[in-house]
Amino acid sequence: MAKYLLIESRDPFDSADSQYFAELIQGLAKRGNEATVFLVQNGVLPVRKGSKYSTVIADLVKSKIKVVADRFSLKERGIRQLVDGVDTADTDRLVDLLVEPGTKAIWH
Template sequence: MNEYLLIESGGPHAGSGCERFVGDATRLAADGEDVALLLIQNGVTGAVPKALESLEAYLRQGGDLWVDSFSLRQLAIRANDLLPGVRLVEMSDVAERLLRPGLRVVWH
């Protein structure tokens, strides 16, 4: 099993690339890979229910959905307005994962 950290910064309003990127994360999770999808900057808007419906499929496949708490505050989005199953993270959480040997990171 491989371990992945996929980082989405554009969100649903940045175009169809975001949907494809979440689709890639969903396929990795469905294949049994250890996947954390981190939403940062404008990407956090995708974690609001119905904003990016492909995230629900990703969560159903067992993927971890991380949302940057700093970005939420910057966009005035409350944590209780997000999809169930979201994990709010700080950059220290991200740094810890980044230091894991063999981690594969992709930023979109």
């Protein structure tokens, strides 16, 4: 079992490819890997409660995948109400996750 840090900078409003990444995350988790998704930049847009794609985030949370949203990106976009189960953190936490032994980091 590996640890994955999946950093999503894209959003489903702008990029059809974010669907691929959500499926990839689910696929890695289903193989028994530990997956953390770190949403950054416009990647935080679906995290806002009521957004069209908030269900994508809720599905990740339901699948026991850790979902963390970058606090600066949230603040920058005025996002205050988050999908339940989403944690928030700064890049300090991202670095901690990055250097955890056995972690593979994938940016999208």
